[in-house]
Amino acid sequence: MTMHTDKLVKFVKDWMLPLAIVLGVSSYLIFHFCHALHPIGETCRKIASNSQTFLIGVMIFLQMVKMSPREMRFHRWHIGPLLLQTVSFLVLALIAVYTPKGTGRILLECAMLCLICPTASAAGVITDKLGGSLPGNMSYLVMINTIVTFLIPAVVPVIHPSDMPFWTIVSVIAVRIFPMLLLPCFIAWIIRYMFPRLQAWLLRYAHWSFYFWGISLTLAMILATRSLVWSGLSFWALVLIGVVSLACCALQFAFGRLNGRRFGKKDMITSGQALGQKNTGFLIWLGYNYMTPVTSIAGGLYAIWQNIFNSWELYCKRREDAAAK
Numbered sequence: 001m002t003m004h005t006d007k008l009v010k011f012v013k014d015w016m017l018p019l020a021i022v023l024g025v026s027s028y029l030i031f032h033f034c035h036a037l038h039p040i041g042e043t044c045r046k047i048a049s050n051s052q053t054f055l056i057g058v059m060i061f062l063q064m065v066k067m068s069p070r071e072m073r074f075h076r077w078h079i080g081p082l083l084l085q086t087v088s089f090l091v092l093a094l095i096a097v098y099t100p101k102g103t104g105r106i107l108l109e110c111a112m113l114c115l116i117c118p119t120a121s122a123a124g125v126i127t128d129k130l131g132g133s134l135p136g137n138m139s140y141l142v143m144i145n146t147i148v149t150f151l152i153p154a155v156v157p158v159i160h161p162s163d164m165p166f167w168t169i170v171s172v173i174a175v176r177i178f179p180m181l182l183l184p185c186f187i188a189w190i191i192r193y194m195f196p197r198l199q200a201w202l203l204r205y206a207h208w209s210f211y212f213w214g215i216s217l218t219l220a221m222i223l224a225t226r227s228l229v230w231s232g233l234s235f236w237a238l239v240l241i242g243v244v245s246l247a248c249c250a251l252q253f254a255f256g257r258l259n260g261r262r263f264g265k266k267d268m269i270t271s272g273q274a275l276g277q278k279n280t281g282f283l284i285w286l287g288y289n290y291m292t293p294v295t296s297i298a299g300g301l302y303a304i305w306q307n308i309f310n311s312w313e314l315y316c317k318r319r320e321d322a323a324a325k
Contacts, residue, residue, distance in 0.1 A: 024221020064188035114248035132269035224300030
C-alpha cells in the first residue's frame with residue numbers, strides 16, 4: 001500500500017501542472033454542458049474567484065519564510081525584462097492611439113496587456129522548482145508591480161479616455177496588488193526574526209507552496225475556461241487573440257532566458273520565469289475594466305500557454321535530474 005501511495009504522490013508531483021490544467025478545463029465544461037450540475041458549477045466559480053487571493057498569499061508566505069530581506073536586491077539581469085515590458089507597452093500604446101476601433105485595435109490592446117502584465121505572485125514556486133533564484137524573482141516581482149501601478153494609469157486613459165483621476169486609478173491598482181504582495185512578506189519576516197522556532201517548523205512545509213500552486217492553477221483554469229465560453233466572440237476572433245497571446249508568451253519566455261543566460265544558468269531560469277509567467281488574473285481584471293472588455297480573453301489564453309510551457313520545463317528538469325543520477 002505504501003509503495004502504491006508513494007508512486008501516486010510522485011506521479012502527482014511530476015505531472016501537477018498538466019493535471020491541474022486538464023482538471024480545471026474539464027470541470028468547468030462538465031458543469032456548463034450538464035444542466036443538472038449548473039448550481040454546483042456556479043458554486044465552484046464563486047469559490048475559484050474568491051479563493052485566489054488567499055491561495056496566492058499563502059504561496060508567497062511559504063516562499064518568503066525561506067528568504068531573508070537582505071536577499072532582495074537589484075540584479076543586472078532585471079534591466080532587460082524591465083525595458084522590454086515598459087518600452088513595448090509604450091510603443092504599442094502609441095500605435096493603438098492611431099488605430100481605428102475594430103479587430104486590429106483589439107489585438108493591439110491584447111498584446112499591450114500580455115506584455116505589461118506583472119509577474120505572477122506565485123512565479124517563485126516554479127522558479128525554485130526549476131533551480132532558479134527565488135530572491136531574484138521576488139525582487140523583480142516588486143519592481144515590475146511598482147512600475148505597473150504608475151505606468152498603466154498614465155497610459156491607458158490616452159487610449160480609453162476616462163473621467164477617473166490619475167491618482168484614483170493608481171490607488172485602485174495599488175489596493176489590488178500590494179496587500180496580497182506585501183502582507184505575506186511582512187508576516188514571514190516578522191516570524192523569521194521574532195519567532196525562529198516557528199520559522200524552523202514552517203520551513204518543513206515550505207515545499208507545500210507547489211501544491212497550493214496546483215490548486216490555484218486548477219481554479220484559474222476554471223475561470224479562464226468560463227471567460228472563453230462566455231466571451232461571445234467568433235471562432236476566428238478567438239484564434240487571432242490566441243495567436244497574439246501565444247506570440248507574447250513565447251517572446252517573453254525566450255527573451256527572458258536569453259537575457260539571463262549571460263549571467264549564468266540560475267539567472268537564465270529566473271529571468272525567463274520572471275518575464276514569462278504572468279499574473280493573468282490581474283490581466284483579465286485590467287482588460288475587462290480599463291480596456292476593450294473582450295481583451296480580457298487574452299488573459300485566460302495566456303494562462304493556458306504559460307502553464308503548458310511550465311509543464312514542459314518541469315518535464316525537462318525531471319529528465320535532467322534523472323540523467324544526472
